[in-house]
Amino acid sequence: MTRTSTLSPVPPADAAAEPTRVAVSTVIFTLRRLPGSETASVALPLVRRTRDPHEGLWALPGGWLDATEGLDAAASRTLAETTGLAPSYLEQLYAFGAVDRSPSRVVSIVYWALIRPDEIADASDENVQWFDAASLPGLAFDHNQIVDYALWRLRNKVGYSRIAHGLLADEFTLAELREVYEAILGRRLDPANFRRQVENSGTLIPTDRFRTGSHRPARLYRYNQDVELADRGPLDRRQ
């Protein structure tokens, strides 16, 4: 038998009868401080489905891939169309393609994203609602599984990458940065050790300004733009 590349120009005709469609969804995280809570927690927006399948259930924001746009662009577009949000960080998470994950055959390219709390326009839209990541309802499709995986990736990546900055404004105190880490990791960090670690990492630039208001003023820091925020997949890899 002589084997050749099966990537023929056109797939078999029978497959074209009910083609597999490509959707793009995004798990977008932010931090918020629940009223009466001491600590911040991870939250994400969900969109109520207005059609079958799973009409009425909450689902990840997303939509169909357009023929004229790349995957990243599709993620940004569908996220904006469904929620009005524009993430400060966006990275591909995983492609989900189990046969039974939807009544029709759908392959979903899922992204995960971060957004700063100050960039969230509180849209008075009853079909978009923010949920605490730790206590989600039953979602449409396999979206609970997807969110769990995105959370795992977030917690994992915060350990070796600078992504926590995607949740903060341009200038921030070390306490604010530490709060981000604590919310994502779900545990308290030693302020003294945290300071040294982040100072020695070379990713922060101290400014001359201070955050005042209570107790001793805290110095404000900026990102060091020379350092990559995080690996964003193969596409912006320089070589």
Place this chain on the structure above:
Amino acid sequence: MTRTSTLSPVPPADAAAEPTRVAVSTVIFTLRRLPGSETASVALPLVRRTRDPHEGLWALPGGWLDATEGLDAAASRTLAETTGLAPSYLEQLYAFGAVDRSPSRVVSIVYWALIRPDEIADASDENVQWFDAASLPGLAFDHNQIVDYALWRLRNKVGYSRIAHGLLADEFTLAELREVYEAILGRRLDPANFRRQVENSGTLIPTDRFRTGSHRPARLYRYNQDVELADRGPLDRRQ
């Protein structure tokens, strides 16, 4: 404006005129010792394209996603059909979907895989050929970029995961395991320190048997099946 999930049951009609197709490809690595070389090196099989686009160029093994199979199954199937290989480790790498990566619109779900050298049946197939990963020719589509990314992921993952075992037989000496690491990382490792690290990791079980043949016999080890080989994405995550 009231936003809703754009995941309507059917995509727009104009998009169906020239539908986006889903392909699956695999970067499958093994180790081989080139004749006359002291060290092993990473190698991968490529398939010669027998049709346009890029007829005559070498490409990653792959094929179209079938409507009745999941993504993982499609990767295994297309890999077997094009090369006859069955990997010992298989993990999703990335979804590539740039508009201009192929003349027609194709989203490729790319996997990366490992196979043990002893599992490679040397097929006398002129359309499948093994290449040294460090010196590839110009490949079809964006496949050079994809291989580079897969190599980066391999090198990265070998640092915190047990995937190196996917390139070895059931029983192996520490020198053989070390050789795998050295080939992937591209640098020599201290035998003494390597031994301690891997022994303390708890992933190896010493057997009573030894590899003899030259100099002092070396103890053979087995995998500890209780320890996960590596994270294989969200699908076999237990919670």
Place this chain on the structure above:
DNA sequence: CCAAAAGTGTTTAGCGTACACCCATGT
């Protein structure tokens, strides 16, 4: 003055690296 957060210093434990050294086998 006091509370509380900002910021500094010090000690300890663990781990990776480098490297000296002994052990066991084939030739």
Place this chain on the structure above:
DNA sequence: ACATGGGTGTACGCTAAACACTTTTGG
């Protein structure tokens, strides 16, 4: 016997963690 890889011991340097301590503000 000796060369060679298998295997052990040890010292050094870096970093994370724990925690005592000083500084600076608001009230």
